[in-house]
Amino acid sequence: MDIQKLKFPIGEYTPNKNPNSDLIALWIKQIEAFPAHIENLTKNISVETLNWRYRPNGWTVKQVVHHCSDSHMNSLIRFKLTLTEENPTIKPYSEDKWAELIDSQDNDISYSLSLLNGLHKKWVILLKSLTEEQxxxxxxxxxxxxxxxxxxxxxxxxxxxxxxxxxxxNAINSNGKYN
Structure with a gap:
């Protein structure tokens, strides 16, 4: 079992400080499509499956869904701070500790999916409006x-x-073997 491959199934993030406009447009489309993709993946799964992990000692499906709403909410705020302040220092947060809070343990992911839908609509409007200078x-x-x-x-x-x-x-396809 390759833990790194389970942890980073698409590979680790490689920064690109100077992407071209076509690549930025592709990224924005991926961000825009994310809520529908995550909803489609999770809409017909059982509570048991929501509690399956994507790797040993990793988060459960429900924690990943709740994490995405937390993370993307923070990202939108970071974008807005950057657009309205000069070189702001953003506030980091402890993702692992947030994933252990009661709302991230809830088997009802519907409110995080709803949050992602609205949040991504708002975020994408902002992203599509950004100038080269911004x-x-x-x-x-x-x-x-x-x-x-x-x-x-x-x-x-x-x-x-x-x-x-x-x-x-990966968690869904694992049939719970990482729990």
């Missing part, structure tokens, strides 16, 4: 000690969407 705006991530521009952040979150979709698929 795509170059940066925020500071204190845990990484470096600046990230909005263009590369779009790529990071497109990868994030595809990464977690692949993890959910």
């Amino acid at each position: 795509l170059e705006l940066e925020f500071i991530h204190p845990e990484h000690g470096e600046k990230f521009n909005l263009a590369e952040s779009i790529g990071n979150y497109a990868w994030h969407c595809n990464h977690h979709l692949a993890q959910i698929k």
Whole structure:
């Protein structure tokens, strides 16, 4: 069993600080399609399957779904801070600790799916409106000690969407063997 392949089923994220407009457009389409993809993957699964893990000691399907709504909510806020402040320092959060909170343990994922639907509609409107100058705006991530521009952040979150979709698929296809 290759734990790294289970952890990163589409590979680890490779930053691209200077993507071209075609690549940015592709990434935005991936972000836009994400809520429908995650809903289609999870709409007919049982509570038992929601509690299957995508790898040993990994998150359950429900935790991944709840994490995506938390993470993408934070991302939208980071984009808005970057567009309205000069080089803002964003607030990191402990994803692993958030995944252990009661709302991330809930077998009802419908509200996180609803949140993702509305959030992504709002986010995509913003992303499609960004000018070349705005795509170059940066925020500071204190845990990484470096600046990230909005263009590369779009790529990071497109990868994030595809990464977690692949993890959910792995969990469902595992038939619970990683629990």
